[in-house]
Amino acid sequence: MRTIDAEQARLMRARTQGIGGGLRGASVADVMDRAFAVQAQDASAAALGLRARAAGLTAEAVTRAADVERSVVRGWFMRGTLYLVSASDLRWLTRLLGPIFLKLSVRRYRELGLDDGALAHAEHLITSALATEGPLTRAELAERLAGAGLDPRGQVPFHLVRRCALLGQICHGPTRDDGEATFVLLDDWLPADDRPTLEAGSAAVELARRYLAAHAPAALEDFTTWSGLPAAMAHRAWKALADAEETVECEVAGQPCALPTERAAETPEPSLDVRLLPAYDNYLVGYRTRALSVAAPHERRVWPGGGQIRPTVTVDGLACATWSRRNGGRTVLLTPFGDLPDDVLTGIAAEEADIARFLGTGPYGGDREHNHRLTERL
Known part of the structure; x- marks a missing residue:
């Protein structure tokens, strides 16, 4: 088993993320191909994260990719938090991760006074409003909810909108000129995905594969923390890659880690990047x-x-x-x-x-x- 020292591991991680070794993408698509997903709780930070991994990219190009080309979409994915992902990855990620974070949200729904009837009613209101009125902001959706007797204050609108996204009903749409995010029906915004549907186990393996492509060398604990998958599911996915000889084991700072097999001999040099x-x-x-x-x-x-x-x-x-x-x-x-x-x-x-x-x-x-x-x- 190869032992990788801390500096080498850091250089390898920086390269895989496109922030080291002089690597920079030529477009939003190039960056997404390498990084897989860009943290996007803060939309402006997400845009600057794309810039840091690209050469010559403009804010206008990022806006065009999200709002016009619809090649990237912002949504709740790993750990149930907001990420920017390629549109082609949205549906399988939602099918894998949505049920996990919906289950984890049940207690919060109850704390907010949202029983099954209220949740179903809100889902109908939100999807009907978007179907008839087009892109709407969270504040505008809160007004529609208030008109039907649901509390428009506090965290209720956020959780109801997020729930519809986790269910695969809606997604983020175009951003208004004032910076406000809008929501749209997913099937109106993106074309149908004609690829075979991945069952949960296969989707988890694909997520582990994509994680390592963008973050290796990394440990199982890193993947579990980053993804938010249940530990047993994450372990099975990790092991499946090793069993298929897609990864090799290495050691970083005394911890067992994995590398994609094709990168087993990689030895990057410092480049003052x-x-x-x-x-x-x-x-x-x-x-x-x-x-x-x-x-x-x-x-x-x-x-x-x-x-x-x-x-x-x-x-x-x-x-x-x-x-x-x-x-x-x-x-x-x-x-x-x-x-x-x-x-x-x-x-x-x-x-x-x-x-x-x-x-x-x-x-x-x-x-x-x-x-x-x-x-x-x-």
């Missing part, structure tokens, strides 16, 4: 621990508490600073963990300029009026 990753980035949430990506003394700087994960500067996958945007994205405020060498500062300056270009706030902004609206949204 600097990236400005957004808040909640995939690379920082894709594993059970962050020991390889953030040195222990700096963890609280990246994870200050309250569920926050700050934007980070990484060099070959190792965090060296946090950052935030100022002046509408034109400048970056840097909080380094220590002295940064000149070549890293040069890389940060290049990334700062690229963020301004991406948002349309730099000298190559293109359509100023359109990009101003995008910048306000992002």
Whole structure:
């Protein structure tokens, strides 16, 4: 069994996520092919996560992919949280993960006073409204629910809309110019999927396969934490890949991990690849621990508490600073963990300029009026 040291493992992970080794996609589709799913609790962070993994991408291109081409869709997937995924992956992911998180939500529905009758009634109201009125925001759907006697306040509308998405009835649709997300009927928004339907076990194996393609080397515990699958289902999927010789075992920091077989001999070299990753980035949430990506003394700087994960500067996958945007994205405020060498500062300056270009706030902004609206949204 191959033993991989911490630096090598980090370099390999950075490459698989498209944030190291000089790898950058040429389009939204390229990035999604490599990353599989982009964390999207914050839509603006998701867009910046795509930028960090691409060359020459613009905010307008991200909007076009989601709202016009409909090639990517935002929805509740791994761990029941929001991700951006390729439209071709939405249905099988929902069939696999939806029932799991619906079951886990039953207690919360009861706490909110939502019995089976109320849930069914809300599902009918939401799908009927979207069928007759087209894309609607959560606030607009809450108004329709209130008109039928359901509580439009607090967490009730959120959970009712999310439930319809987990059931495969609805999905995120186009974003309004003011930045508000809308919802649409899934079958109206995306074409029917004529591929054979995967049963749950096969879908879990596919999820494990896609996870490793984007995150290896990784451990079973990493996959279980990231996916939110029940431990037994995750274990069976992991073992199925090994039994089929699709993966090989390796050891990272004393922990058994897996690698896709075709990458068994991979030995990447440091390349001083600097990236400005957004808040909640995939690379920082894709594993059970962050020991390889953030040195222990700096963890609280990246994870200050309250569920926050700050934007980070990484060099070959190792965090060296946090950052935030100022002046509408034109400048970056840097909080380094220590002295940064000149070549890293040069890389940060290049990334700062690229963020301004991406948002349309730099000298190559293109359509100023359109990009101003995008910048306000992002």
